[in-house]
Amino acid sequence: MASRDYSPNVTIIGGGMITQVQILPCVYQLQRLGLVGDIQISALNGAPLKALAENETLKRAFPGQSFTPFPDFRKVDPEEKFPELFNEVLQSMEPRNVVIAAVPDQLHYPVIKAALAAGQHVITVKPLVLKYAQAVEIEKIGYDNGLFVGVEYHKRFDDRNLMARRACREGLLGEFRLGQARLHEPWYYRHSNFQNWMTCENSDSFSYIACHYIDLTAFVTGLRPKAISVSGIVEKYPNGNEGFLYTDGRVIWENGAILNVQNSLSFPDAAAGGNNQGMMLMFRGEDMGALVSHEDQYRGVKHSCIRKGADPGDTIFSEPNPDYFQMVPTAGGGLRPVGYGYRSVEALVQAVRKMETQAAGASGDESLETRRRLIKALDEEGLLAAPANSAYNELVMEAGRKSILSEGREVVIEYGEKAGVSLREYP
Numbered sequence: 001m002a003s004r005d006y007s008p009n010v011t012i013i014g015g016g017m018i019t020q021v022q023i024l025p026c027v028y029q030l031q032r033l034g035l036v037g038d039i040q041i042s043a044l045n046g047a048p049l050k051a052l053a054e055n056e057t058l059k060r061a062f063p064g065q066s067f068t069p070f071p072d073f074r075k076v077d078p079e080e081k082f083p084e085l086f087n088e089v090l091q092s093m094e095p096r097n098v099v100i101a102a103v104p105d106q107l108h109y110p111v112i113k114a115a116l117a118a119g120q121h122v123i124t125v126k127p128l129v130l131k132y133a134q135a136v137e138i139e140k141i142g143y144d145n146g147l148f149v150g151v152e153y154h155k156r157f158d159d160r161n162l163m164a165r166r167a168c169r170e171g172l173l174g175e176f177r178l179g180q181a182r183l184h185e186p187w188y189y190r191h192s193n194f195q196n197w198m199t200c201e202n203s204d205s206f207s208y209i210a211c212h213y214i215d216l217t218a219f220v221t222g223l224r225p226k227a228i229s230v231s232g233i234v235e236k237y238p239n240g241n242e243g244f245l246y247t248d249g250r251v252i253w254e255n256g257a258i259l260n261v262q263n264s265l266s267f268p269d270a271a272a273g274g275n276n277q278g279m280m281l282m283f284r285g286e287d288m289g290a291l292v293s294h295e296d297q298y299r300g301v302k303h304s305c306i307r308k309g310a311d312p313g314d315t316i317f318s319e320p321n322p323d324y325f326q327m328v329p330t331a332g333g334g335l336r337p338v339g340y341g342y343r344s345v346e347a348l349v350q351a352v353r354k355m356e357t358q359a360a361g362a363s364g365d366e367s368l369e370t371r372r373r374l375i376k377a378l379d380e381e382g383l384l385a386a387p388a389n390s391a392y393n394e395l396v397m398e399a400g401r402k403s404i405l406s407e408g409r410e411v412v413i414e415y416g417e418k419a420g421v422s423l424r425e426y427p
């Protein structure tokens, strides 16, 4: 339970790609700094947990650090599935520690609800959930119980985006009018576990990654999306499942501005760099244009090596992005994560620590009031994404799905009492 030197234990639910490349290294680093306590990871089966425990980079980066796996891969068939085990793990946690949800998109809702029911603070990888009503429900449960719920939109911690937000909010850019954004993930993703869940009936490239630049445009400009249309191209994954592997989306904003967002799993494996992403937003003042232009994969670093690394997508010649997430040598041995991927996870964990530290020692009611006050303050500040200040993302998600399944018809977003999405009707 909360104390003055509150360092929460952390349970990560999901042991896949994002846990390996971002979440676990960040949590290990926070543990190294004494900011979190014990780490547990629960996955559907033992195989990914074994891979995490034996990952050479993680072992070299964090010597002597480890996590408790559920299921214990040393004792079960690595392929045997335990879909309900995460619930038992949650029940065994002391209340008011931290759960990080890193499961496929459609499982965020049940996992987050179960974590809140177990009295845990929650951090989730994006998207929070797939339905607006679920976001509203989660916001209420979190607030009522004084439990933090934060969404890991790491682009908010990229300094170039914070610079753009500041310039925009200080009136230096004028009004947003027209923009283009793109995020193309590598082709080899098609061979990964994506083929089992990012299929036409569950998700699509727009739902999976357009949310980053749509959230970012809202984060920078303060505008909310009011209509969406998305067209997609269906292709087969190697296992024969079908997915919308290329998408083109158009977002109309409340002031009439338009953002085009293109997404795909098609960036060549042979190309240097892990993806291709960026945006150009055109603004206007009284009688002049203004713009923000980002090459977000950043191509200013070039490495040409004598052999390629062991990870999927590694190339002999590479143009690594130093901004999102890298592991660099650190004093005392090992490697430490740097970049906005790390800063984002740290900021979310620090929000929980601040909440519990301020509430420490208070009686039940007083503690609840303190935690609720901090939840409201964070919502209003708007730097960390939370259900109350970023649920437009869930409306975008619903609208995007409706549109792509209706061959690109425009879907209108309503806010307020009657919040929801509907196909635009033409007279």
Ligand SMILES: NC(=O)c1ccc[n+]([C@@H]2O[C@H](COP(=O)([O-])OP(=O)(O)OC[C@H]3O[C@@H](n4cnc5c(N)ncnc54)[C@H](O)[C@@H]3O)[C@@H](O)[C@H]2O)c1
Binding pocket: 013, 014, 015, 016, 017, 018, 019, 042, 043, 044, 045, 048, 082, 083, 084, 085, 086, 102, 103, 104, 105, 107, 125, 126, 127, 152, 154, 193, 194, 208
């Ligand atoms: N840029 C980003 O912010 C970013 C990038 C990648 C992934 N993500 C998000 O992270 C999430 C996971 O993506 P990923 O690429 O790691 O997927 P993945 O398929 O590699 O891993 C999913 C993990 O969830 C686990 N899981 C599934 N059902 C479970 C259950 N019932 N109980 C416990 N664990 C269960 C699986 O065992 C697996 O370890 C998705 O929501 C995705 O959108 C975000």
